[in-house]
Amino acid sequence: MGALVGVYAIWLREIKRALRDRGQLIGGVSRPLLWVLILGIGLNPYFRAEIYGEVRFVVPYTYLQFIFPAVIVLNIMYTAVQSAVSVIADREFGFLREVLVSPMPRSLVLIGKVLGGATVAMVHGCIVLILAEFTDVNLRLGDLFLGLGLMFLLAFGLTCLGIVIANRIRSFEGFGVFSNAVILPLYFTSSSVFPLDPALSGAQTRVLYPEWLVTLVEWNPITYAVDSLRGVFIGFNQFDESYGPIVMVIMVVAFFAIALWDFRRT
């Protein structure tokens, strides 16, 4: 029991720091608004094709619906990876030592830290959910819980990834550049803004898109996170439904293990 109080203390500190960081909150609100309002509405009319004079959507959804789950993933990605900045800050401003000489095992310290970051990322993911009504996505209660579970898995895994990156990069500036260099490519190649049409066979997809792009999308783990959230929120899957959760669980385990290994050595 006593150990849980310590984890709670570390979690609570992360939450308090996030709440006092105006910049992060503003980003968490403005990012989804930009993506949904500007990009979503702007591209909405182009997301359909005319076949024999009949107007159809490429996939049977509007672009707003299509992009909605991806924006949730984007908001979680940014916040989760950015939350690892606190790892660099703790090292820089000495607070890390306060934790290192405390009688708390390193593993619990890390769990508290990751849970804190993941919670903040979840909250930012939920900010996007408020826009559901606006994007014509109907949230049913059961789907919502399933979706929240997947979002948490993603947030946890990405926070671990952020910490792994933060452990390798010592300065704030470096982290900003590097995290953007990780987040944006991962996001754009996750089939977030355009679908690899499920109606096309693998061979046909490769004719439509250059092969390197298809390969990138297929190898990007975020692709499967976006896909599984789409499956839950709008009922559209490009890949097998089980891929998403499997990939995310692997991400959580792998990144947490690396983060823990790093942390034990400090």
Place this chain on the structure above:
Amino acid sequence: MTVNAVEIAGLSKRYGRTLALDDINLTIGADETFALLGPNGAGKTTLIHILCTILRPDSGTAKISGHDVVRQSLRARKNLGVIFQEPSLDARLTVRENLEFHGMVYRVPRAVRRQRITELLELVDLSDWADKLVRTLSAGMKRRVELARALIHDAKVVILDEPTVGLDAQSRSNIWTYLRQLKAARGFTLIVTTHYIEEVDEADRVCIIDHGRILALDAPSTLRAEHGREIVRVVPRDAAATAAIRARFPTAEERDGDIAIIGADSTVTETLLRDFGPQIRNLSYDRPSLESVFLALTGREIRDQPATRGMRG
């Protein structure tokens, strides 16, 4: 049976080709105030980091209240309160939130935690600042918060690594006043490293280390008596007087027209006043300081100050 606060046996640590600690043996008793003194790079911080369990020794053992810092590090840490050279507070949290965090991580029950926070803030005169963000505090106040924080849990050994570095003279002496008060209120072993040699007089025992070895270990007064040199300085009235005095004290050195008699005992002053009284313009007496003890033992000044000559235009 009382357990020794710190027991160090055969402790060594090497960084590459440099031997930072060379077979250190040391015992520090309960409730002792112990000062660790040494020039930069002497091995002080290495020793402190090993005691804080954040650095592993190459060989030898160190125990905090009977708990081995390597094999029982979590238990050793429970008995430790540490104040590092660099501040380690979260500037975005309030004073109270920082203390609460510490109490929770050290598993201090809620009621005890609350009570101690109130008491300790009272002791370091920060009750009015409890709900202010740490970043709005001055450097001296932050140090006081850290003093209070180290005692939220039942720390039996409090380690301070250069606690007063970067503070002005007044804050420095304040910190020591607070430390004395806290020690009187709670009772703990205090281990402190410092650059300010005048602060070491507060200690029961002083340990001077250099090149990873213990050079001297004793009460400040004993060290002064054994290694310190008393110096009598004389300013003679004229050249004739200078010659006469130098003839009487052949070992004396002449410095800028003064005569410095080093290693003088009390008879020197008597002789000077009796035989040369009218020929002396000025006479001064330097008590042996720990600074001179330090210089005698290590051959170095305590602070390696960069030369400032030529900097002023």
